Amino acid sequence: xxxxxxxxxxxxxxxxxxxxxxxxxxxxxxxxPTTSAGEPVFERLIGLIQSVWPKDGEVRxxxxxxxxxxxxxxxxxxxxxxxxxxxxxxxxDKLKEVFPVPIFLGNDANLAALGEWxxxxxxxxxxxxxxxxxxxxxxxxxxxxxxxxxxxxxxAELGHITVLPDGPLCSCGKQGHLEAISSGPAIVNYVRQxxxxxxxxxxxxxxxxxxxDVSRAAKEGDQLAIRGYARAGKFLGQALASFIHILNPSIIxxxxxxxxxxxxxxxxxxxKLNADIMHSxxxxxxxxxxxxxxxxxxxxxxxxxAHRKLQIT
Amino acid sequence: xxxxxxxxxxxxxxxxxxxxxxxxxxxxxxxxPTTSAGEPVFERLIGLIQSVWPKDGEVRxxxxxxxxxxxxxxxxxxxxxxxxxxxxxxxxDKLKEVFPVPIFLGNDANLAALGEWxxxxxxxxxxxxxxxxxxxxxxxxxxxxxxxxxxxxxxAELGHITVLPDGPLCSCGKQGHLEAISSGPAIVNYVRQxxxxxxxxxxxxxxxxxxxDVSRAAKEGDQLAIRGYARAGKFLGQALASFIHILNPSIIxxxxxxxxxxxxxxxxxxxKLNADIMHSxxxxxxxxxxxxxxxxxxxxxxxxxAHRKLQIT
Numbered sequence: 064x065x066x067x068x069x070x071x072x073x074x075x076x077x078x079x080x081x082x083x084x085x086x087x088x089x090x091x092x093x094x095x096p097t098t099s100a101g102e103p104v105f106e107r108l109i110g111l112i113q114s115v116w117p118k119d120g121e122v123r124x125x126x127x128x129x130x131x132x133x134x135x136x137x138x139x140x141x142x143x144x145x146x147x148x149x150x151x152x153x154x155x156d157k158l159k160e161v162f163p164v165p166i167f168l169g170n171d172a173n174l175a176a177l178g179e180w181x182x183x184x185x186x187x188x189x190x191x192x193x194x195x196x197x198x199x200x201x202x203x204x205x206x207x208x209x210x211x212x213x214x215x216x217x218x219a220e221l222g223h224i225t226v227l228p229d230g231p232l233c234s235c236g237k238q239g240h241l242e243a244i245s246s247g248p249a250i251v252n253y254v255r256q257x258x259x260x261x262x263x264x265x266x267x268x269x270x271x272x273x274x275x276d277v278s279r280a281a282k283e284g285d286q287l288a289i290r291g292y293a294r295a296g297k298f299l300g301q302a303l304a305s306f307i308h309i310l311n312p313s314i315i316x317x318x319x320x321x322x323x324x325x326x327x328x329x330x331x332x333x334x335k336l337n338a339d340i341m342h343s344x345x346x347x348x349x350x351x352x353x354x355x356x357x358x359x360x361x362x363x364x365x366x367x368x369a370h371r372k373l374q375i376t
Numbered sequence: 377x378x379x380x381x382x383x384x385x386x387x388x389x390x391x392x393x394x395x396x397x398x399x400x401x402x403x404x405x406x407x408x409p410t411t412s413a414g415e416p417v418f419e420r421l422i423g424l425i426q427s428v429w430p431k432d433g434e435v436r437x438x439x440x441x442x443x444x445x446x447x448x449x450x451x452x453x454x455x456x457x458x459x460x461x462x463x464x465x466x467x468x469d470k471l472k473e474v475f476p477v478p479i480f481l482g483n484d485a486n487l488a489a490l491g492e493w494x495x496x497x498x499x500x501x502x503x504x505x506x507x508x509x510x511x512x513x514x515x516x517x518x519x520x521x522x523x524x525x526x527x528x529x530x531x532a533e534l535g536h537i538t539v540l541p542d543g544p545l546c547s548c549g550k551q552g553h554l555e556a557i558s559s560g561p562a563i564v565n566y567v568r569q570x571x572x573x574x575x576x577x578x579x580x581x582x583x584x585x586x587x588x589d590v591s592r593a594a595k596e597g598d599q600l601a602i603r604g605y606a607r608a609g610k611f612l613g614q615a616l617a618s619f620i621h622i623l624n625p626s627i628i629x630x631x632x633x634x635x636x637x638x639x640x641x642x643x644x645x646x647x648k649l650n651a652d653i654m655h656s657x658x659x660x661x662x663x664x665x666x667x668x669x670x671x672x673x674x675x676x677x678x679x680x681x682a683h684r685k686l687q688i689t
Contacts, residue, residue, distance in 0.1 A: 132655060141657055190527045204622075207522050213624020214503045215657060223654050224618035228540060235654040305537035309517075309622065311526020341536050341548040342445060344454055344528060 066090065066117045067369045070108070071171065071361025072129040073097060074145025074198070077108060080362050081115045081122075084375050087182060087363065091115045097146060104146055105154075109161055124165040125158060126369035128361035131170035135216040138168050144234065167365070167372050169210075173219055174364030175356070176203020177210050179316050181367040183355035190312045193354070194221055196299075197319035199234060200242040204310060221306065222246070226298045241302045245295040247274030247321045254291045262287050278324040292327040299328070300335025307336075307345050318354035379403065379430045380682045383421070384484065384674025385442040386410060387458025387511070390421060393675050394428045394435075397688055400495060400676065404428045410459060417459055418467075422474055437478040438471060439682035441674035444483035448529040451481045457547065480678070480685050482523075486532055487677030488669070489516020490523050492629050494680040496668035503625045506667070507534055509612075510632035512547060513555040517623060523681075534619065535559070539611045554615045558608040560587030560634045567604045575600050591637040605640040612641070613648025620649075620658050631667035 071078045077097050080089035093114045097104060112125065130143040138155015158166045169177070176193035179185040185193070185205065193203040202221025204211040211218050222242035223235055230239030231249065243249050251274055258268045264287035265280045266272050281288035303315065321328065340346055356363050369375075384391045390410050393402035406427045410417060425438065443456040451468015453459075471479045482490070489506035492498040498506070498518065506516040515534025517524035524531050535555035536548055543552030544562065556562050564587055571581045577600035578593045579585050594601035616628065634641065653659055669676050682688075 132657070134657075141655060188527075190531075202622075206519055206524050206526075209520050209522070211519050211623070213519075214501075214626035214661075215624055217655070217658055218503075218622060218624035220621040220654070223621045224537075225539070225614050225652065226541070228614065233654075237652055237654055301538050301541065305618075306622075308533040308536045309515075309531060309619075310524070311528055311531035313527035339538065339550055341533065341546075341550055342454060342530070344445070344447075345530055348527075 065121050065123050067123050067366060067373075068112060068115060068125045069362045069365035069369065070112060070125065070127040071365065072108065072127065072143075072146070073171065073361070074130055074143075077111055078358075078362055079111045079115045081117055082366055084370075087366070089362070090117065092362075104148065105157060112162065122162070122164050123373060124167055124369050125162055126167040126169075126365035126372075127154070127158070128169055128171040128174040128365045129154060131172075132217050132220065133168065133170055135167075135169050135212060138166060165372070167368050169212075169365065169368050170201075170203075170216065170219075171361050171364075172201030173203040173210060173212065173216075174368055175201075175318060175354070175360035176205055176219070176316075176364070177367045177371075178356050178360050178364030179318075179354055180205045181370075182363050183360070184316045184352040185314055188312070188314045188350075190310065191314045191316060192221070192306055192310060192312045193316045193318065194322075195319035195354070196245060196317065196321040197247055200246050200319075204312075206310065221302070224302060224305065226302050241298060244298045245302075245321075250274050250277055250291045250295050250321070253294060254287055257287055257291075264288060274321055274324075278327055281324075281327050289327065292324060293331040295321075296328040296331030297335045300332040301339055303332065303336050304339035304341075307349070308341060311345060313348065314350040314352060316352050316354050318360065322353070378434050378436050380436050380679060380686075381425060381428060381438045382675045382678035382682065383425060383438065383440040384678065385421065385440065385456075385459070386484065386674070387443055387456075390424055391671075391675055392424045392428045394430055395679055397683075400679070402675070403430065405675075417461065418470060425475065435475075435477050436686060437480055437682050438475055439480040439482075439678035439685075440467070440471070441482055441484040441487040441678045442467060444485075445530050445533065446481060446483055448481050448483070448525060451479060478685070480681050482525075482678065482681050483514075483516075483529065483532075484674050484677075485514030486516040486523060486525065486529075487681055488514075488631060488667070488673035489518055489532070489629075489677070490680045490684075491669050491673050491677030492516075492631075492667055493518045493521075494683075495676050496673070497629045497665040498627055501625070501627045501663075503623065504627045504629060505534070505619055505623060505625045506629045506631065507635075508632035508667070509558065509630065509634040510560055513559050513632075517625075519623065534615075537615060537618065539615050554611060557611045558615075558634075563587050563590055563604045563608050563634070566607060567600055570600055570604075577601060587634055587637075591640055594637075594640050602640065605637060606644040608634075609641040609644030610648045613645040614652055616645065616649050617652035617654075620662070621654060624658060626661060627663040627665060629665050629667050631673065635666070
C-alpha cells in the first residue's frame with residue numbers, strides 16, 4: 064500500500080503518523096518529547112519516523128511541519144528557537160540523506176492553516192487567516208485557495224507585526240510586536256510587572272504562575288488578571304483590523320491555548336476590532352471560529368501539503 | 377478590430393483609452409477632469425468612454441480602475457471619498473445599462489499593482505507589494521502570481537494599518553493609520569502642528585503649503601521640514617517590516633508623488649526597516665523599485681485585468 068508519512072516537530076513534542084491515501088485516520092502514529100538529555104533532536108526524529116514506517120509497501124513522501132522560520136523550497140530551518148542546535152539547519156537535505164523519498168516541508172502554523180482549510184474549520188473558504196495564540200503567536204494565510212508562503216516561504220508571521228512602537232520586547236528580539244503583548248508569556252509578564260509596581264492581586268509574585276493561572280484568577284474576579292487579558296485582547300483586536308484591511312478574509316480561525324480563554328480575551332478583542340475597522344463591509348459575513356484539528360493540525364496540514372504536491376485530491 | 381476599453385477614475389481626473397489586443401500603445405486616449413459644476417460624474421464618465429469608442433469594430437469589454445473601496449465582483453463602489461455622490465454606488469450595473477459589453481472593475485491601487493506586475497517594474501516577480509504614497513496611501517499585493525483581492529475585493533488597504541495607537545486622525549475616520557502619518561497631507565499637518573506649537577521654519581503657517589513645498593524646504597536644510605519627512609519615513613519603515621513579515625515579497629514598488637522625495641523619506645525608512653526586520657533573510661534579494669507605468673498605471677492595470685478575464689495572454 065502507498066503511504067504518506069507526516070511529521071510535526073514542535074518545541075515540546077514531535078509526532079509522526081502514516082496515512083493511506085484513502086483516509087484521514089492514520090494507520091499508525093507515535094509521539095515523543097522533542098528533547099532528551101544527550102541525544103540530538105535529529106537522531107530522535109529519525110527514530111520517530113522509523114517507528115511509523117510501514118513494514119510492507121511503499122512510502123510516497125515524508126511531509127514535515129516544523130517550528131520555523133524555514134524555507135519550504137530549500138528545506139532550510141533558519142532559526143527554531145525552542146529546538147537546540149536548529150539554527151540554519153538543512154532539515155530537508157538531512158532527511159533526504161536518510162530516507163530516499165520526496166521530502167516536503169512547511170512552517171507549522173502555515174501547515175495548520177492549510178490543514179484547517181482542507182479538513183477543518185476553514186473548509187469552503189477561499190481566503191482565511193489562521194492565528195495560533197500560545198507561547199508564541201503564529202499565523203497561516205490562505206488567499207485564492209492557495210497557501211500564502213511568500214517568495215522564500217517566510218510569510219504569515221502574524222505575531223511579528225508592530226502594534227505598539229517601543230513596546231515590550233518580543234521573543235524575536237524586536238519591540239512592540241503582537242506576540243510581545245498578546246501571547247501567554249506576554250500576559251504573565253504584564254501581570255508580574257504590575258505586581259512589581261505594587262498592584263495587588265490573588266496572583267503571587269513569588270510563585271511561578273502561567274497564563275492559565277492568570278485566566279483562572281480573572282474568572283474568579285481578580286481585577287489585575289482581568290486587565291492582563293483585556294490588554295492582550297485589545298491589541299489583538301487592533302492587529303486583526305490591520306490583518307483584515309490587508310487580507311479581507313471570510314474566516315479567522317483561532318488555535319492555541321490562550322485562545323481558549325473565552326470572553327476574557329475575545330470581548331475586548333471584538334470591542335477594539337469593531338472600533339478600528341474602517342468600513343463595516345469587512346465584517347459582513349466574516350466568521351470567527353475555533354480551530355477544529357487540535358493536536359492533529361500539524362500532521363493533517365502536512366498531509367494536505369503532501370496531497371497537493373503529489374496531486375492527490 | 378476587437379478592442380478593449382480601459383478607464384481610470386481618480387479624484388482629480390478620469391482617463392479612458394482603447395487598446396487592440398496586440399499592443400500596449402492605445403489606439404486612442406482621452407482625459408477629462410473628474411468633476412465639473414452641474415454635471416454628475418457618471419454622465420461625464422459615459423461621455424469619456426464614448427469619446428474613445430471605436431468607430432468600426434467590436435468592443436470586447438470595458439475594464440475600469442476606480443478609487444475605492446469597491447467590490448470587483450458586484451461592481452459596487454462603497455465609498456470613493458473624492459468623487460461626489462459615489463457612496464454605495466453600483467458602478468458596474470450602471471455601466472452595463474449604458475454599454476452592453478462585459479464590465480470588469482478593480483480598485484485603482486490593486487490594478488496599478490497588477491499593471492506593474494504584468495508590464496512594469498514587477499515583471500518576473502511572483503510576490504510583490506505596490507505602495508502608492510500621495511494624498512492617501514494605497515496598496516496592491518500580488519501573491520503566487522495572483523492579485524490578492526480578498527473575499528470581497530477589499531484587500532490591500534495598506535495605508536490603513538495601525539502604526540501608532542491613538543495617533544493622528546486618518547482620512548477614513550480611524551486613528552494612527554500609516555496614511556495619517558506618512559501621506560503628503562499628513563506630513564503637512566505635522567509641520568503645521570509644530571509651527572503652531574512655536575517651532576521655527578522657512579515654512580509659514582499663514583501660507584497654504586503642500587508636501588512638495590515641505591520637501592523643497594527640507595532640501596534647503598530646513599530642520600522642521602527634514603523632521604516631517606523623517607517621521608513619515610520612520611513609520612513607513614515600521615509598516616514595511618510588518619508587511620514583509622506578513623507577505624514576504626521579492627519586490628516592493630513605490631508610486632505616488634511623495635515617494636519621489638528621495639533620501640528625505642527613504643533614508644529614515646530603510647534605517648527603521650533594517651532595525652525592525654526580525655530576520656535578515658527577509659531582506660536578502662528583496663528589491664525596492666519605483667513604479668514604471670506612471671500616469672498609465674490605472675489604464676494598463678485595467679488592461680491586464682481585462683486580458684486575464686478574457687484569457688488573452
